[in-house]
Amino acid sequence: MTTPRKLAVKALRYMLIGILVVLAGFPVYWMAATALNVNSQLYGTGQVAWPQLQHLPDLVTELGNVPIGRWLFNTLLIASGGTVLSLTLGALAGYALSRFKFHGRGLVGFLLFMTQVVPEALILVPLYAMFITFGLLNSLWGLILANVGFSLPVACFVLKGAMDAVPYEIEESAIIDNCPRFSVLTMIILPLIMPSIAAAAVVSFFAGWNEFLFASTFLMDRTLWPASVGLASFVGQYETPMSAVLGAALVFSLPAIVFFLLIQRKIVAGLTAGAVKG
């Protein structure tokens, strides 16, 4: 039976969830509201707090003047290319670190960890010199490689941790069943650590999606820019079309939100994996 006390607790819980939803959603709403406002209002005191849909055609026209589709495609390429590469190499490296005993295993782990200690800006100049040498300047593939340098160690650690939790017997059982090592990894271990793969994918994907520093340094060609650099290019010396910036930002964030929604269940499972004895 529902008592008034239980009802009050339930109401309070929903109220709290409501507040959190508003807090999390307000920036997105404000982005949409600003994008559909007139620039002159934004710099004054007359900004309307809700989106003005009659300005939508103006926004579309304004965004049509820049290659936003191309920028988004570049971003998607950088993010997904980096994710695929990080996960592939991270799974192989994680498996080696988890399952094989070899000289220098600790050192490899330490060096991977060190990549997270060094800030990106610190290696910008040496990386630039290397990119010139290898002809990777002004190339999306070069940028993907640079990003993977930072996201791969994270993916490797996440996947290694998950593989450590997979019992040896399952692997040995597959070996007895005539399954080669590589297939043990792809057919047995990887399906068992899907939640962790999803978590590593999110980290790698968003690292690539939000990439700005390397992209703005290594890519000169406007058509190769990712959306982040493209967005920054809206900022002019004398004027910044704020509604266009936020309109583009809205378009920029939508695929990321969709990606996150698609795999969020897996991520939650990955975060809680191992919390309860199975």
Add this chain to the structure above:
Amino acid sequence: MPALTFNKVSKTFGDHTVINAFNADIHDGEFLVLLGPSGCGKSTLLRMIAGLSDITSGDLLFDGSVANDWEPKKRGVAFVFQTYALYPHMTVRENIAFPLVMDAFRKWYHLPIVNIVARHRLMKRADIAERTLSIARQLELEPLLDRRPASLSGGQRQRVALARALVRNPDLYLLDEPLSNLDAKLRTQMRSEISALHHKVGKTFVYVTHDQVEAMTMATRIIVMNKGIVQQVDTPDEIYDHPANTFVARFVGSPPMNLIPASVSNDALQLSGKLAVDHAAPLPSRRHMTFGVRPEKLTLHPAGEGRLPAQVAVVERLGAETVIGCRLMTGEENNDQRLLEHDLVFVRVSGNPKVRIGELCSLDYQAGDVLWFDIDSGDRIFPGQE
């Protein structure tokens, strides 16, 4: 020719020797049990047979060929793990069919993504589907074929693990404590099922356990191990009736064999240092030794009627029989208040005799039922043949 031969096989981890110069033959079609306490190296031995652990020194021969460096797949063995090691993301059907699917895989099928397609196609191949179904029927798993291991009970998982081992019809089955995670009732049931299975398939089974009941009920031969060293290799009956040393005597049998320190002085036997006993049979020609007698070979009598005066300390009523733990009345028993199990002499009697803790009684034995062991090495000694 033996199916498997161990020739001075040793295994060391760093400075620690787990198995020391192990010699044994495993015959074709036999049910061999490796019996020993935890950490004695029996599972390591099984893993070495399977090719999952390297051999440090010595030779392991498969049908006469040295197989030390053979890959697991070349050995053609099936392995049932203690934890069952089922693939949690596959259904029971996929688990059972997995070894067959792997055998049918071509090299390029192992490429990522290709392997998923290949596996699904091979699962539908008539011979694989039929064989899987036939094994599942044999082990009464047919209704569970489309379920995942997580939704099965311990006994069902155990049967899936056995089915996966059986499906390839290998010559050698390796079972590593497969019943230790089951409850007592299910363990008894699975014990008979595995024995029946062995008779049915007629292949060689090597079974690792620390449970002497499993070993005694299932084995055609037992290898008793301790600290990586073979203590005795023999049939269950011989191991029980004629243990090679005090370790085997104590390890096999529940309650274990009664081992009492004994000494001979002026051709008279004294047990526990003080208790003089009229033995009426040849005694070993040494001063100190260990007197061993199985609990069921002792008889319980009212006080004064048997040769060994005793006091009841523990009574375990098991229904059909009763195990009574007694303290020998050596004359100094009042100074020794310990009630530790190894200080007690156990007697097994049928039915439910009316005995109470603290009651005085006496025990007796037939001289022919007594086994003698060296007091230091623990090895069996034979009076008159020393």
